[in-house]
Amino acid sequence: MRKIRLVIEYDGTAYRGWQIQKKELMTVQGIIEDRISGLTGEKLRVIGASRTDAGVHAFGQVAAFRTKSRLDTETIKRALNALLPLDIRIIDVFEAEDSFSPRYSAVRKSYFYVVANQRESTAFLFRYAWLVQQPLDLKSMIKASKVLIGTHDFSTFMGTGSSIKNTVREIFSLNIEKFNQIDFMTVGMTGEFIKISIEADGFLRHMVRNIVGTLVETGRGNFSESSMMEILAARNRRLAGPTAPPNGLYLEKIIY
């Protein structure tokens, strides 16, 4: 049996997230499994690195599967891209060691989140950013974010319903930058955006979205710059801000 590693890009808008659910629900994992089975004629399971939520996008999701197929990696890539819907693309296909686990072999993951911080939305924006109309104080957000860098118990930012025991993670970097998108297709996706990028050894459920929700509350002035330390230390989800909507979130890269 070979093990094949995939790097996958998707626009999450149309899907109920990565994780396979009931047969009738469209999930990225479900569709990829179905197309690989169609290609190799095997019943198989594709294991992904990150269970992205419904509406979350990915530029570098990683997944793996075992197969008896002898198709070379370039053929697998071409064939899958021909079979998959246009909002799911296979970026890379590699041979992997049998011990490779997309989830447990990962040493670093990065996500970024896009906030559209402008008065009016455009018709092209809602799938790809969270519209926050009130002007945000970037300096407070940056100052508050510094507290999160390093090794901490992040249970304050963990979504309810997670069964994970170890809630300690290390955030290697957290960058917040403003950018002005001049044009998307020369007209549509324009305006002021804030991009929040986080790199860590792993993430708890909803961790990025809860951190972003808390940073946005800070930028709005509802939390003081210094509250972040107490919020983090409290290990209490109720003290943090709301969960930012999924559509602004992008799984960027996973490093092994």
Add this chain to the structure above:
Amino acid sequence: MRKIRLVIEYDGTAYRGWQIQKKELMTVQGIIEDRISGLTGEKLRVIGASRTDAGVHAFGQVAAFRTKSRLDTETIKRALNALLPLDIRIIDVFEAEDSFSPRYSAVRKSYFYVVANQRESTAFLFRYAWLVQQPLDLKSMIKASKVLIGTHDFSTFMGTGSSIKNTVREIFSLNIEKFNQIDFMTVGMTGEFIKISIEADGFLRHMVRNIVGTLVETGRGNFSESSMMEILAARNRRLAGPTAPPNGLYLEKIIY
């Protein structure tokens, strides 16, 4: 009765085009009528300037309706944007003369079409551009396009099923330019694009898409630069290229 003029932006992906159809089908006109009725309590008809096809986008569709409502234009704009789905946005609301017709008062309309001319697609591209993987010869396309500028019978480029009698239109300008999109949200919608912009006094059914399909065949080398003159003169749809897909087409602006 007042007459109100709307300027509307929409992402056409989720809709069966502008024109209202059977009740159960999602159309932009149908949804806007429904929301305006909800706002004013009247049964009314919204008349649009251009019947964009399913999947076609708009930055400046124009529509008008008659109402007894006394709501001021700013309130209408705000209320409609709160009621409408996020992929339909009201950009402007004006009082209009009773004689104003979105369709017949128009003196100029412009559309543009985006071709993604690159080897590989991204997961974020298919809603907004037509992927043509074979490298296109821009010079031939530009040369062939010059023939179309001016007043001509464009029946060669008219989609079947149109009942229009007068097939003469004047194209004021037709520009073809290559652009390199560095980043969309800093990663997704990148690559080489060709933007074809056409301004005319009006357009026949599928005219832009049929012109684009013919220009792309020219760029591929399947039509010589000089064939365009014969194709136009033939007034025969069969001689032109295929109809370009709707997702790359944008209604840009209508001038009155």
